[in-house]
Amino acid sequence: MLYFHGFGHFHPENEIDNAFLESLDIGTNDKWIVDRVGIRNRRTVLPLDYIRTTKNQDLRAAQEARIYSNAETGRRAALMAIERAGIKPSDIGLVFAGGSSNDTCIPGESFSVAKALGIEVPCIDMQSACSTFGAHCYFAERMGENLPDYVLSVVPENTTRVTNYADRSSAILFGDATAAAVLSTKHKSKVRSRGTTFGGSPAGADEVVIPRVGHFYQNGAAVQKFAIKRMTELLKNVIESTPERERGRVIYVGHQANLTMLDAVTRRCEIPAERHFHNIVDFGNQAAAGAPAVVSQRWKDFKPGDIAALVVVGSGLSWSSVTLEFS
Numbered sequence: 199m200l201y202f203h204g205f206g207h208f209h210p211e212n213e214i215d216n217a218f219l220e221s222l223d224i225g226t227n228d229k230w231i232v233d234r235v236g237i238r239n240r241r242t243v244l245p246l247d248y249i250r251t252t253k254n255q256d257l258r259a260a261q262e263a264r265i266y267s268n269a270e271t272g273r274r275a276a277l278m279a280i281e282r283a284g285i286k287p288s289d290i291g292l293v294f295a296g297g298s299s300n301d302t303c304i305p306g307e308s309f310s311v312a313k314a315l316g317i318e319v320p321c322i323d324m325q326s327a328c329s330t331f332g333a334h335c336y337f338a339e340r341m342g343e344n345l346p347d348y349v350l351s352v353v354p355e356n357t358t359r360v361t362n363y364a365d366r367s368s369a370i371l372f373g374d375a376t377a378a379a380v381l382s383t384k385h386k387s388k389v390r391s392r393g394t395t396f397g398g399s400p401a402g403a404d405e406v407v408i409p410r411v412g413h414f415y416q417n418g419a420a421v422q423k424f425a426i427k428r429m430t431e432l433l434k435n436v437i438e439s440t441p442e443r444e445r446g447r448v449i450y451v452g453h454q455a456n457l458t459m460l461d462a463v464t465r466r467c468e469i470p471a472e473r474h475f476h477n478i479v480d481f482g483n484q485a486a487a488g489a490p491a492v493v494s495q496r497w498k499d500f501k502p503g504d505i506a507a508l509v510v511v512g513s514g515l516s517w518s519s520v521t522l523e524f525s
Contacts, residue, residue, distance in 0.1 A: 200339040200391040202522060203285070203348070203380040205494035206278030208271050209241040209481060210374055214358075218246065219369055222253065226366040236457025240373030240482030242358040243271070253363035257411060260359045261301070268301045268354035268376070269310035275378035275494075276315060276352050282497065283348070283380040283387075287315045290380070291346020294334045296325025297355045298485045298513070299408055311352050319346075327406065328453055329396070329510050330486035331377065332518025336396040342383050349381045355487040362413035371456065372414070373482025377490035392505065392521040393439070395432070402515035416513075425511045426459055430466045432509040432519040437467065440505060447503050453510035454478040454488030463509075475499075475506070486512065493522070500524045 216228040216238055231237060244254070248263045272295065280287055295308035300323070302310070308321035326333045334351040356374040363369045402424065406416040429452055437448055450469045452460045457478050464474050477484075477492050484491055489508045500506065506522040 199383065200335060200394070201382045201385060201387040202389040202391070203382060203385070203387045204279040204282030205490060205497055206275040206280070206282065206378040207487070207491040207494035208274040208278070208376045210243045210266055210271070212242045212244065212246055212265070214240040214242050214246070214249070214373070222250065222363060222369070224364060224366040224369060226370060231370045234458065235370060236479060237370060237482050239480045241375065243356045243374050244358050249363050254361060255364065257360060257413070264356070264359060266356070268307055268356055269314045271356060271374070271376035272307070272311035272352045272354045272378065273314035275376040276311065276350055278494070279350070279378040279380050285348060285380065287317050289348050290317055290350045291319055292349045293319060293321045293352065294324050294338070294349065295321070295352045295354070296323050296330040296334070297353050297487065298327050299355070299357050299360050307354060308352070311354070326398070326512055326514055326516045328486045328488070328512030329514070329516040329518040330512070331379070331490045332394065332508065332510055332520050333396055335381070335391065335520045336394040336518060338381050338383065339391060339394050345383050347382060347384050350378065351381055352376070352378045353486045353490060355485040357414065357485050360408050360414050365413070367418060368414055371483040373484055375481060375484035375487040375491045377487040377494060379490060388525050390523050390525070392523045394518065394520050396516070396518045398514050398516040400514065405515060406513035422459055424515060425453065425455060426462045428511050428517045429453065429463045429509045432517060433463060433467045433507055436507040436509070436519060436521050444503070444505060447505050449473045449475055449504055449506045451475050451489050451492050451506055451508045454481070454492065455483050
């Protein structure tokens with residue numbers, strides 16, 4: 199059994215609203231953005247003047263200009279999760295980390311986060327793009343009591359560093375966020391897993407790409423079609439595996455890619471608005487950090503008996519689900 203002792207999140211303070219994107223003169227405005235993706239605001243680790251003057255054409259310059267490293271945003275999210283778990287950083291016995299755009303090839307992001315936390319423990323990078331948090335939970339659940347008492351999962355996603363702000367299709371999407379969670383297979387908590395899944399289709403490996411040196415790009419139409427279909431299947435599977443008397447307590451937390459996609463899934467699965475938790479409107483597409491960041495932001499809103507279905511898709515192509523039961 200996998201237990202969740204605390205979630206944490208961090209969003210940098212610099213805001214990219216739709217008016218800022220319109221000021222870049224890339225052929226977009228508030229109405230165009232809201233109609234297509236439903237996003238009004240995003241956060242970034244980059245200075246706004248840097249984006250305005252360079253549109254982030256030189257990714258080496260972005261790395262130098264950033265206000266926070268992935269290790270620092272990871273540290274901040276992790277400390278919130280650790281505090282909520284009621285433990286100390288020294289109680290962590292293993293760190294998982296991963297996402298879509300690591301700061302370094304080596305060392306692994308997990309080691310950099312652990313160093314920032316001041317802990318000396320084994321660290322493993324495990325990443326599957328936007329499905330990364332689900333992958334951490336899936337493999338932790340299967341490793342069972344072979345794991346240390348407490349495991350830290352950290353997902354730093356500062357993807358504005360690799361966003362092309364001369365390309366409106368990418369510029370309107372991404373916002374930076376980092377999410378974290380304290381997991382255990384040995385110590386019970388008020389939140390437990392009802393099941394995790396993880397899958398992939400490598401035939402779609404070229405559909406969503408961040409090159410080693412280059413900007414994010416994707417086959418947008420094909421990826422959205424895939425995402426809606428796969429997330430609908432995942433959410434329906436969670437609902438159908440839930441006893442009928444409890445189905446009214448299922449809360450949908452999807453991959454925060456865009457509001458149009460999320461709403462399509464709610465319609466197909468007949469999820470009412472009050473049981474759809476999201477933050478896409480104010481924080482943008484936060485890649486792998488999106489869904490766990492929503493859980494963290496709404497941590498105090500969950501009630502005993504609630505069942506949260508985190509369903510996500512990612513590059514690879516990959517997908518995962520994590521079903522949380524609050525007792």
